[in-house]
Amino acid sequence: MGLAAIQPVAVGAVERTVLVLGRISDDPKSHYDQLKPLLDYVVPRMRDVGIVEGRVLMAKDAQQMASYLRRGRVDWVTETAGTAMALQQRADARPLLLTERSGVSAYQSVFFVRRDSPLMELEDLKGRTLAMQSALSTSAYLVPVMELLEHGVQPEILLTPSDAPAADAVGYVFARSELNISTYVHKRVVDAGVISSIDWNDDRSMPPAFRRDMRVLYRSEPIPRAIEMVRADLEPAVRERLQAVLLEASRDPFAGPALAKFFGTTGFYAVDPASQQALARLRNGLVRVRMEVE
Secondary structure, three states: OOHHHOOOEEEOOEEEOEEEEEEEOOOHHHHHHHHHHHHHHHHHHHHHHOOOEEEEEEEOOHHHHHHHHHOOOOOEEEEOHHHHHHHHHHHOOEEEEEEEEOOEOEEOEEEEEEOOOOOOOHHHHOOOEEEEOOOOOHHHHHHHHHHHHHOOOEEEEOOOOOOOOOOOEEEEEEOOOHHHHHHHHHOOOOOEEEEEHHHHOOOOOOOHHHHOOEEEEEEOOOEEOEEEEEOOOOOHHHHHHHHHHHHHHOOOHHHHHHHHHOOOEEEEEOOOHHHHHHHHHHHHHHHHHHHHOO
16 A cells, blocks of 8 residues: 555544554663564554554653643553553553463462461561562552552551551561562561562572472462553544554564564453453552552
């Protein structure tokens, strides 16, 4: 199809011929190199809906990305489930597809303690200390805090691991990395830690020498690994074509290198009822965490 035959999709008086892929990033150059190959694969397959160019736009945080989505500066965002639901709340972004990364389409938050710990259930964390990753993590902050609240355990942030929490609360600290979390628990700096089930089984995050001394305290319900989101007012023809192209990509050998760069993506899938339920729970949990913890 020649350029003269392209019928651009119009937004008001403005012709939209560019597809903008966004990413929340603290390392724009590295993330650009991960995003651009898939964008270069997608754009030529969207000419029939008027898309002839692709661009990448980075945001420094979820608030800025929500602004980009609301103003139509970003069309498509790839994110973890927790951040995706925050963008839905702030900018009415819509889930397009579930994303499988490294063969994993869903994972859990895993609370763990040392094998010799007296703690046997989440409620036992009252008066104890817990290591999490950072406030940006879905599996090592958002979901764990939701679980604690649902089990009647109030989380309170501590300045240092040696601070004492209230008797009816669990004091948490941010350890910044999964390896630090497992180290804190192993060396008894804190009473418990929480990481994703992916990291629980990863020797880089949980060294075998540590794992032998650990015991799982609690596992959350499964959480979608990642979500492709689009802005609410993206033209239906563009949204449907993007969805079709991404679904086909995981079956197209030519897309393999681009998918591998795209955060180790191994497939895209339609949002099924179980995933819709999990995402709704995350959305509700976000509200509660903001009101009762943050």
